[in-house]
Amino acid sequence: MKLARWVKHERLRKGLSQLDLAIASGCTEQTISRLERGLSIPRPKMLKKIADALESPFEMVRSLSANDQSNTGQMLSIENEFDTNVEPYSMESVPNIPLFDLGVAAGGWVEITCEAEVCDPRQMDHGLFRIRIRGDSMEPDYQDGEVVEFRCLREDRDGFEKGLDYYFQRSDGTATFKRLEKSDEETLWLRPLNRKKYPRLIEVPKGLIVRAARAIAHVKLIHGR
Numbered sequence: 001m002k003l004a005r006w007v008k009h010e011r012l013r014k015g016l017s018q019l020d021l022a023i024a025s026g027c028t029e030q031t032i033s034r035l036e037r038g039l040s041i042p043r044p045k046m047l048k049k050i051a052d053a054l055e056s057p058f059e060m061v062r063s064l065s066a067n068d069q070s071n072t073g074q075m076l077s078i079e080n081e082f083d084t085n086v087e088p089y090s091m092e093s094v095p096n097i098p099l100f101d102l103g104v105a106a107g108g109w110v111e112i113t114c115e116a117e118v119c120d121p122r123q124m125d126h127g128l129f130r131i132r133i134r135g136d137s138m139e140p141d142y143q144d145g146e147v148v149e150f151r152c153l154r155e156d157r158d159g160f161e162k163g164l165d166y167y168f169q170r171s172d173g174t175a176t177f178k179r180l181e182k183s184d185e186e187t188l189w190l191r192p193l194n195r196k197k198y199p200r201l202i203e204v205p206k207g208l209i210v211r212a213a214r215a216i217a218h219v220k221l222i223h224g225r
Contacts, residue, residue: 162183
């Protein structure tokens, strides 16, 4: 695949790792990996960000993707414009999935507030919950007012992955929604996606985290839920 080979060649020529390119273009490492293996092509919006990160003309990059699809005679898997680890939307109408508001505008830690009457901790322990994002610290991937579905991490089997988006809740009852930039045995470094407005990483000791969950879907609410 011409596009896959070209992206890998340009990335290596510039001395970038897949994670470096992912961070520079605002996507995930998985997106770059799938692209370089010829498994998928991002939508034009994300493809332009990758072209810009590689300092290359977008029209040339787009022509490579169009040529690949024309030569194979079939459409490749097209990544959605959100984080590729997050489904475009979840339409699951499950009344006992709690929905919270999370004001992430400040880019830091905020108190969560429950919407309606669904606020039983046992429901969150079941694994799924939803958050209505407030603010702009996670733009452009997550817009103000959107609902995102999360799945709780299990301490005995789930680990953190760099480049994915997580909800973190601390022992003081505050929470934040950020992309995991890096981690070690004791510390997490979290990144707001809106880097122009919130350029600093958020550093948090793992010992303060009482709940962590990975973003798994943008939610299309049904019947007001």
